[in-house]
Amino acid sequence: xxxxxxxxxxxxxxxxxxxxxxxxxxxxxxxxxxxxxxxxxxxxxxxxxxxxxxxxxxxxxxxxxxxxxxxxxxxxxxxxxxxxxxxxxxxxxxxxxxxxxxxxxxxxxxxxxxxxxxxxxxxxxxxxxxxxxxxx
Numbered sequence: 001x002x003x004x005x006x007x008x009x010x011x012x013x014x015x016x017x018x019x020x021x022x023x024x025x026x027x028x029x030x031x032x033x034x035x036x037x038x039x040x041x042x043x044x045x046x047x048x049x050x051x052x053x054x055x056x057x058x059x060x061x062x063x064x065x066x067x068x069x070x071x072x073x074x075x076x077x078x079x080x081x082x083x084x085x086x087x088x089x090x091x092x093x094x095x096x097x098x099x100x101x102x103x104x105x106x107x108x109x110x111x112x113x114x115x116x117x118x119x120x121x122x123x124x125x126x127x128x129x130x131x132x133x134x135x136x
Contacts, residue, residue: 020069021124024061029116032057036112046102050095050112058087070132082131090119 036053043049062083066072072079094115101111 017069017128018124021065021127024064024069025120027064028057028061031060033112037109040108046099046108047095050091050098054087054091054094058083065127065132070128070134072132073134074132079131083127086123086126086131090115090123094119 032053035056036049039049039052040046062080066074066076066079097115097118098108098111101114102108106114
């Protein structure tokens with residue numbers, strides 16, 4: 001009979017990439033949101049605040065995903081370029097969504113969270129299958 005500990009260890013090891021991804025993603029979201037709200041309060045620019053917040057949060061995100069989550073064997077020159085292109089794409093999408101929602105009267109603090117609904121589920125697959133894809 002399998003003990004609860006063995007079941008947990010088996011389950012965790014099988015899905016450890018998902019747990020690491022979720023932990024890094026949660027930390028990244030907190031960094032991104034905090035920096036965005038703090039900057040927006042002072043400069044009042046959605047695009048500028050979102051750019052600085054994204055750059056700060058995604059630097060943390062890239063480095064931790066590269067080494068810890070996906071244990072990538074790619075050189076930074078390869079994965080970094082793909083990651084940067086991914087970042088630029090999602091920055092444009094998220095900034096546009098935030099700007100649109102604010103124009104519709106949604107509070108900026110709530111509008112900043114809205115793009116996560118789209119980005120989070122898609123981004124795991126992009127990072128895993130494109131950016132940090134292991135060499136075969």
